[in-house]
Amino acid sequence: MKPFDTTKKIGDFGEKIAVRYLRLHGYTVKERNWRTGHMEIDIIASSWRSIAFVEVKTRTYTKETMEIAPPPKTAVRYEKQRLTRRAARQYLFEHPTNKTPRMDVIEIWLLKNSENGKAKVARIHHIKAAY
Numbered sequence: 001m002k003p004f005d006t007t008k009k010i011g012d013f014g015e016k017i018a019v020r021y022l023r024l025h026g027y028t029v030k031e032r033n034w035r036t037g038h039m040e041i042d043i044i045a046s047s048w049r050s051i052a053f054v055e056v057k058t059r060t061y062t063k064e065t066m067e068i069a070p071p072p073k074t075a076v077r078y079e080k081q082r083l084t085r086r087a088a089r090q091y092l093f094e095h096p097t098n099k100t101p102r103m104d105v106i107e108i109w110l111l112k113n114s115e116n117g118k119a120k121v122a123r124i125h126h127i128k129a130a131y
Contacts, residue, residue, distance in 0.1 A: 014058025014108040015042055021106065021124050027052070031091075039087035043106075051099040052128070053088040055080065058108040060119055072107040073127060081131045105130040 019029050022045045030051075031044040043054040057072035081103070088101060104127060111122035 010058050015056045017108050018056045018106040036087050036090045039083045041087050050102050052102045052104045054104045056106045060110045060112050073105050076105050102129050103131050104128050
């Protein structure tokens with residue numbers, strides 16, 4: 001993978017990885033970057049029983065920081081949770097379903113090569129019903 005210039009590119013890459021991960025684990029991805037007003041949900045995906053509103057957090061680490069730096073999920077603070085829940089309620093109002101709604105977080109750890117600046121996926125962690 002090429003070196004990243006911006007956090008936007010890192011985030012977009014993480015979302016692509018998360019979509020691939022969800023599909024490989026039997027989910028149907030219904031929406032990406034779904035917006036209502038100023039609120040956004042990164043991914044909306046469904047399984048046979050539930051509909052998951054997924055926040056994707058991607059962080060870049062080095063070998064030295066991988067185990068000591070905070071995990072990506074720590075960036076999903078109260079205000080982000082509140083806004084995502086609100087957006088999810090709006091989505092369900094517009095798209096009624098019998099599936100059980102759930103707020104998930106997918107963490108993507110990227111390991112950056114200190115020599116060439118390139119990064120690769122080191123870890124993916126799907127936290128179901130994270131909040």
